[in-house]
Amino acid sequence: AQKITQTQPGMFVQEKEAVTLDCTYDTSDPSYGLFWYKQPSSGEMIFLIYQGSYDQQNATEGRYSLNFQKARKSANLVISASQLGDSAMYFCAMRDEIYNQGGKLIFGQGTELSVKP
């Protein structure tokens, strides 16, 4: 069965510093996708970044990068130059891309990031 684990319930980071949010996953499927979403207190889930299991390079989107280590089954999110507006819950998610699961996302428990001024 697929599983996503986020072991950091809460993290603090100083404004303008970089922070890494951990995510490990478990799947027996050869083809899968990994996602990170941000959920501010308003509740809306905001898509940040995607990594496909066959992608050779780590994904980057602006200040977000995904440190993908396939052998270790980890997909950590790195946020560079943290801003106060980055304070939110962050969810790692995975989807099976071969067995017609319809893009169903499996989410981790989330990490609450607080950026200090």
Added chain:
Amino acid sequence: EAGVTQSPTHLIKTRGQQATLRCSPISGHTSVYWYQQALGLGLQFLLWYDEGEERNRGNFPPRFSGRQFPNYSSELNVNALELEDSALYLCASSFGQYNEQFFGPGTRLTVL
């Protein structure tokens, strides 16, 4: 381009009643997903609709049901409400099943 919209924002019901939640996907998106975010349980996949058909459902009882209309909007119905159905219900849409899912603001359902 308008994002995913959901209505109502908040919904208060009593145990045993029925709730109807609505979702309008991003224009051009044919797939709609429903997720439940209950306190302490995280985000759980509920249902996937594509081209008007239910394609997949999560581990939820049959009293959770829904449909997708010809304009790709979707409705989630929860019958015989229980206290533990209180949660934020998030709808997401995508262009095809293997593209990014974009989420709406959610409907917060409270069952008293």
